[in-house]
Amino acid sequence: MPELPExxxxxxxxxxxxxxxxxxxxxxxxxxxxxxxxxDVDQFLVGASVRDIRRRxxxxxxxxxxxxxxxxxxxxxxxxxxRANDDSARFGAGHPNDSLIGALPDKTTHVIxxxxxxxxxxxxxxKFGWVRLLPTIEIPEIDFFRKFGPExxxxxxxxxxxxxxxxxxxxxxxxxxxxxQAVIAxxxxxxxxxxxxxxxxxxxxxxxxxxxxxKEKLFHELQAVLRLSLEKGGATExxxxxxxxxxxxxxxxxxxxxxxxxxxxxxGTIIEKSRVAGRGTHTCPTCQPKxxxxxxxxx
Ligand SMILES: [Zn+2]
Numbered sequence: 001m002p003e004l005p006e007x008x009x010x011x012x013x014x015x016x017x018x019x020x021x022x023x024x025x026x027x028x029x030x031x032x033x034x035x036x037x038x039x040d041v042d043q044f045l046v047g048a049s050v051r052d053i054r055r056r057x058x059x060x061x062x063x064x065x066x067x068x069x070x071x072x073x074x075x076x077x078x079x080x081x082x083r084a085n086d087d088s089a090r091f092g093a094g095h096p097n098d099s100l101i102g103a104l105p106d107k108t109t110h111v112i113x114x115x116x117x118x119x120x121x122x123x124x125x126x127k128f129g130w131v132r133l134l135p136t137i138e139i140p141e142i143d144f145f146r147k148f149g150p151e152x153x154x155x156x157x158x159x160x161x162x163x164x165x166x167x168x169x170x171x172x173x174x175x176x177x178x179x180x181q182a183v184i185a186x187x188x189x190x191x192x193x194x195x196x197x198x199x200x201x202x203x204x205x206x207x208x209x210x211x212x213x214x215k216e217k218l219f220h221e222l223q224a225v226l227r228l229s230l231e232k233g234g235a236t237e238x239x240x241x242x243x244x245x246x247x248x249x250x251x252x253x254x255x256x257x258x259x260x261x262x263x264x265x266x267x268g269t270i271i272e273k274s275r276v277a278g279r280g281t282h283t284c285p286t287c288q289p290k291x292x293x294x295x296x297x298x299x
Pocket of ligand 1: 264265266267268269284285286287288
């Protein structure tokens with residue numbers, strides 16, 4: 001489940017490795033993941049050099065020097081792993097599993113970008129991710145990107161902007177609104193649960209019933225949770241601790257996410273798991289009292 005911090009971690013790792021490298025060859029036997037026509041690949045990808053790597057929401061954009069870009073969505077179980085042929089450099093991040101650290105290609109490898117002295121592997125256990133080649137200029141125009149709301153960590157995204165966007169959905173529960181990529185881009189289940197816990201707001205609370213000061217607190221907690229995860233490096237090869245059975249660092253700091261049945265770190269009450277907005281939801285019944293509204297929407 002790579003989320004915004006994991007995808008940003010992938011971006012920063014690859015940004016120190018890929019720019020300037022030229023694609024020598026590309027291989028893929030999985031059209032679902034790599035649905036690009038062979039003549040486009042031959043003409044616009046092979047021979048092009050990496051210029052920059054950007055991120056929008058949970059999607060990576062690798063810009064090439066010929067005004068084409070690779071758009072990469074890791075979805076549920078995707079990961080990108082870079083290996084120098086002489087093993088002088090290696091980096092892997094995304095979904096935390098053994099393919100991050102093992103010999104590649106393996107059975108989860110679906111695309112290989114060969115740079116001559118190194119390779120980039122796109123691995124995906126469940127095959128929901130994808131890699132598309134597009135003219136760079138078309139990216140902002142495709143529906144997929146148009147629908148995204150602002151980036152939660154953008155310098156110019158303020159608490160006032162956040163509150164204004166939430167208030168466009170007054171009768172929805174706050175968790176559904178946080179997860180709606182059109183409201184804010186890139187917030188997934190773990191960061192929704194963690195920020196709501198930190199702000200002491202129950203996920204079923206309707207937006208119109210949350211006081212302004214609590215909405216402000218939620219904004220700051222959401223940014224804090226995302227920044228902490230970025231600082232911890234998301235889920236990378238480096239912090240993938242297989243021996244302990246821990247799947248990357250992003251779960252190690254979680255206070256409620258996947259902690260159901262364990263005591264709340266603030267008050268000791270047992271963390272509960274329920275279903276809100278169609279997603280497994282973790283709350284402390286004491287720190288986040290359930291709203292008393294009769295007609296809960298978007299359950
Ligand atoms: Zn508590």
